[in-house]
Amino acid sequence: MxxxxxxxxxxxxxxxxxxxxRIAGAEARRPDLRWPLPADMGRRLSGARVETLSRRSKYILxxxxxGETLLIHLGMSGRILISGEQTAGFHFERPVPGKHDHVVxxxxxxxxxxxxxxxRFGAMDLMPTAAVADxxxxxxxxxxxxxxxxxxxxxxxxxxxxxxPVKSALLDQRVVAGLGNIYVSEALxxxxxxxxxxxxxxxxxxxxxxVPTIRETLLDAIGAGGSTLRDYRQxxxxxxxxxxxxxxxxxxxxxxxxxxxxGMIERIVQSxxxxxxxxxxxx
DNA sequence: ATGTGTTCCTGTCCGC
DNA sequence: TGCGGACAGGAACACA
Numbered sequence: 256m257x258x259x260x261x262x263x264x265x266x267x268x269x270x271x272x273x274x275x276x277r278i279a280g281a282e283a284r285r286p287d288l289r290w291p292l293p294a295d296m297g298r299r300l301s302g303a304r305v306e307t308l309s310r311r312s313k314y315i316l317x318x319x320x321x322g323e324t325l326l327i328h329l330g331m332s333g334r335i336l337i338s339g340e341q342t343a344g345f346h347f348e349r350p351v352p353g354k355h356d357h358v359v360x361x362x363x364x365x366x367x368x369x370x371x372x373x374x375r376f377g378a379m380d381l382m383p384t385a386a387v388a389d390x391x392x393x394x395x396x397x398x399x400x401x402x403x404x405x406x407x408x409x410x411x412x413x414x415x416x417x418x419x420p421v422k423s424a425l426l427d428q429r430v431v432a433g434l435g436n437i438y439v440s441e442a443l444x445x446x447x448x449x450x451x452x453x454x455x456x457x458x459x460x461x462x463x464x465x466v467p468t469i470r471e472t473l474l475d476a477i478g479a480g481g482s483t484l485r486d487y488r489q490x491x492x493x494x495x496x497x498x499x500x501x502x503x504x505x506x507x508x509x510x511x512x513x514x515x516x517x518g519m520i521e522r523i524v525q526s527x528x529x530x531x532x533x534x535x536x537x538x
Numbered sequence: 539a540t541g542t543g544t545t546c547c548t549g550t551c552c553g554c
Numbered sequence: 555t556g557c558g559g560a561c562a563g564g565a566a567c568a569c570a
Contacts, residue, residue, distance in 0.1 A: 257563060289546075289566090313564080331564055332548075355548085374547045376564060392565095419541060428565080435563055484563065504563095526542060529561085 257329045259313060259400070259433030260476035261495065265335050266310045268490030272337055272365055273305045273317070279363040284352060289330060289378040292358070296381055299323060300360060312396050312432035316387060324384045326392070330376030337490050339366035396432040400469050405431055407463045414454040414462065421457060422450035422530050425469075434469065437482055437504045440531045442472040444503045444513075449537045450530040451523065475500065503531040511536060 257265070281300035286292040293299065303319035310316065315335075317325040327335070339347040349367050352359055358370040358379060370379065382390055397413070398404035413430050414421070424430055425439045434442070443450050446468045448461055457465075476482060481495035484505075488494060502512045507522035511533035518535025 261563075289564095328564085330547095331562065372547095373549065374562090376546065417540080423541085426564090437563060482563075527544085528564095 257313060257333070257481070258435030258438050258476075259310075260438070260473055260479075260497065261481035262313045262315060262329065262433075263310055263477050264481040264495065265329075265490045266308055266315050268337065269315075269335065269368065270308050272362060272490075273368070274308060275305065276365055277304045277363040278302065278319075279361045281358070281360045283358050285357040285375075288357060288372065288375050289328075290380075292379055293381045296358075296379070299381055300325065311393060312399070312428060313435070314393065318384050322384055323381050324387050326378075326380045326382065326387075326390065327370065328378045328392070330372060330374060330378065332374040333370065333372040333377035334488055335490055336369045336371060336488060336492060337366045338369060338492075341366075395429050397428060397430045398432065400431055400433055400473055405466060407459075407466050410466060411459065411462045414457060417454040419454055420451050420525055421448060421454045422525050424454035426526075426528075431469070433473070436528055436530075437501070438469075438472055438476065440504045441502060442469045444532060444537060445472060447537050449534070450525060450532050452538075503533060505529075505531065507531060 278300050281297045283292045283296050299321065303321045306318040306320055308315065308317050313328060315327040319325065338350050341347055347366060349361065352369065355371050355373045356369050357372055360368040362368065387393065398409065414424055417424050422439055422443065425434050440450065442465065446461065446464050448457065476497040479495060479497035479500060480489055480493065482497040483494035484498060503520050506520045509520050511518040511520060513533065513536045516533060516536045518533040520531055520533055523530050
């Protein structure tokens with residue numbers, strides 16, 4: 256489900272409720288997510304104070320006063336929701352966990368944070384904070400799209416020898432971290448590049464244009480609170496708004512929104528995943 | 539090494 | 555309504 260803009264939106268939504276607060280209790284109600292949860296995760300989280308909440312690619316990282324870091328990945332259908340009604344004083348009324356509420360974390364004097372994931376492709380892990388960079392899920396990730404290490408020369412180097420379509424190359428988290436199926440299609444349309452062009456055949460101008468366009472696409476989506484298709488919700492339960500601004504994603508048969516283009520959006524399947532593009536203005 | 543297809547799991551939607 | 559099939563925002567893994 257969530258790509259970088261959705262994960263960043265959720266991180267921002269969690270921050271005011273978790274930062275500097277203490278975890279009163281945590282429970283893994285269903286430990287068989289993508290991988291088994293750490294057996295004693297609830298105990299290791301309980302009593303810890305939240306020091307920082309950050310994001311790397313599509314992962315949320317929560318540093319704790321215990322010297323450990325909680326890693327959260329939402330997979331395709333994962334959600335994180337904040338809930339609980341503050342009643343008289345500082346007492347919080349906790350909701351009854353639902354069918355797919357796999358982990359609940361209660362904040363001292365604060366709300367309940369619930370990890371919900373119907374398909375269970377999501378993951379959580381707990382590790383020493385010093386070991387985060389070497390974690391097997393993080394160590395091979397490419398640069399953050401907003402980081403200084405992501406620039407045209409870098410991208411040219413990573414793409415020039417690749418015999419795979421540019422769509423697939425940009426989905427490869429080792430090339431650049433955080434893009435998913437929506438934002439690759441959207442960024443390629445904004446850049447005027449067909450998704451089935453071979454990555455190694457892009458021109459220097461194509462690659463130079465891709466870097467800022469990827470950033471703009473992601474920033475626009477973050478500004479809209481992410482995209483809501485089915486499962487995604489912001490941490491406060493609000494839906495995102497970027498789905499109303501899709502130019503091509505899930506819009507096959509519609510007119511291309513590029514001014515004066517007149518093309519019609521097509522859907523193709525690449526490596527088993529849908530791509531959307533305008534054959535008239537993407538070359 | 540790089541590329542592609544399969545797989546994990548549940549829910550929803552669409553056509554018959 | 556029910557039923558079967560396609561499809562879904564990810565990415566590890568197996569294999570060519």
